[in-house]
Amino acid sequence: SQTIHQWPATLVQPVGSPLSLECTVEGTSNPNLYWYRQAAGRGLQLLFYSVGIGQISSEVPQNLSASRPQDRQFILSSKKLLLSDSGFYLCAWIDRVGANYGYTFGSGTRLTVV
């Protein structure tokens, strides 16, 4: 069965520090992968999506970057965190082969920048 793993679950980082959040998918190959951010009490904002290794599309200009070094691995990074980077970060995937376009979300990382 397909599963998606995301870590860490919670993170408290000082302003100006680097960030690395990791997401991996199991049980499928060549998935579309997505990073979303959810500010407190708000909706889901698409940050990045990837259709294959090394292929990253950015949705909004920001302080973050994404990479896909392997087919089932998606990484969200920052060189220097800002207070506004705080939020709930969700990784999601869809099976490109399947007809179902619904996302499956990871369990999320709650990031607090202090």
Add this chain to the structure above:
Amino acid sequence: GENVEQHPSTLSVQEGDSAVIKCTYSDSASNYFPWYKQELGKRPQLIIDIRSNVGEKKDQRIAVTLNKTAKHFSLHITETQPEDSAVYFCAASHRSGGYNKLIFGAGTRLAVHP
């Protein structure tokens, strides 16, 4: 650009009553409309979806309707229970640059009072 609007932002009902959440979308090419339920501190989970070739779909106490002409779709929950309390997100598919992604509404916080 593509946009999904969701109303109301908050909804309070008594246990046993019905709840209706409405969404409109801007991309006439959208053909897939999922609904997600997010409990406090947890990931969004797909609860029901509908495709553009169908006008209505029902799964026990929840149903979705789609009006492609008017570009709006709705979630209906009947006989609400306290465990239905959560934030609900609608979404619409959007194809950009040959890739599919989901655009989410801002969410509706549903409170079901015993």
